[in-house]
Amino acid sequence: MPGRILRRLIVHEARLRWPIPAELPDRVGGAEVLACGRRGKYLLIRFAQGTQIVHLGMSGSLRRVPMDEPLRKHDHVEWLFDEARFLLHDPRRFGAVLWHPAEAGPLEAHPLLAGLGIEPFDPAFTPGHLHAGLRGRRQSIKQLLLGGRIVVGVGNIYASESLFLAGIDPRLPGERLSRPRSARLHAAILQTLGQALESGGSTLRDYVNAQGAPGAYFTLHAAVYERAGQPCPRCAAPIRRIVQGQRATYFCPGCQKR
CATH class of the missing domain: 3.20.190.10 (MutM-like, N-terminal)
Structure with missing residues (x-):
């Protein structure tokens, strides 16, 4: 255009x-x-x-x-x-x-844009930025990621996958993330989003790209998302499904710590 x-x-x-x-x-x-x-x-x-x-x-x-x-x-x-x-x-x-x-x-x-957090691939999105944004926030880390006030682009699938990769329980209050754990989560977010971009994204099954063709789905490679009851790829414990803020959350109770 x-x-x-x-x-x-x-x-x-x-x-x-x-x-x-x-x-x-x-x-x-x-x-x-x-x-x-x-x-x-x-x-x-x-x-x-x-x-x-x-x-x-x-x-x-x-x-x-x-x-x-x-x-x-x-x-x-x-x-x-x-x-x-x-x-x-x-x-x-x-x-x-x-x-x-x-x-x-x-x-x-504009009201729809004014409250948005930083873009995840912006150089200004650093482990320190993430840790500072979580300070004093009692809401669960999963909900804080979905809220888009600290960082945008970490949707429901990506939040579950990033938290699994970082070994963090999705129910953990944001304020309890230490600097080292914030750094692990920051790296996991970038890795998860990078992999999703390479595979064409992940969304509803009727997703098409700008030419109208379906993409490859990141969900095919997900470690925990939509895998409730299946063995964790790390420790073989059954993946659990809970609901947070009316959204499904998937995690490993053995690998992801509070």
């Missing part, structure tokens, strides 16, 4: 998680895309007059398709360029296409 003129933004269904602003097609039609970026799970399409904030929800996808490809059910928004066409497909309508006008101030101040 960057450097191309968006000829038309076509909204077929505006009732997503939040209604798509009715004036948005007129605001961006005929405008050049200056840059594309990402913050947490939000995709950012920047124009001179503002930024589109796009979220894929639980099972949405943004894919590039041939110019003459027929719309599928649940294709709700189109970005039309001279030689490119992108479709937002969102069966559950949990996604979003929002607008942050330039006159509203810095994009980082």
Whole structure:
């Protein structure tokens, strides 16, 4: 998209998680895309007059398709360029296409972005940064990772896997992580996310990439996630499943210490 003129933004269904602003097609039609970026799970399409904030929800996808490809059910928004066409497909309508006008101030101040933690591959995300963020936090370490206030991108699968790799019980209060254990968890997060990226990510089974093709699933390589009752790959103890904050957590009671 960057450097191309968006000829038309076509909204077929505006009732997503939040209604798509009715004036948005007129605001961006005929405008050049200056840059594309990402913050947490939000995709950012920047124009001179503002930024589109796009979220894929639980099972949405943004894919590039041939110019003459027929719309599928649940294709709700189109970005039309001279030689490119992108479709937002969102069966559950949990996604979003929002607008942050330039006159509203810095994009980082938008309510959806302002509270997000640091990106995991940002050089500023260090063991010390993680340890400082956990200081005084009585919530479980698993919930703190999912909250996205300290670091973004560590979703439910990655949190369980990272904690297993670091040998930390997911129920442990964040404030009880020492500096050495914080360093182990920091390294485990980077290793887990790196492996997931190499294998195409992990998400719901209907995940597709930008070309509409399914990815390889990190879940196939998971050590504990969705393996309740199976032997731990380290000590052979049965993997346990508990629920934390309405999300399933998998861990080894033998290897992961409180």
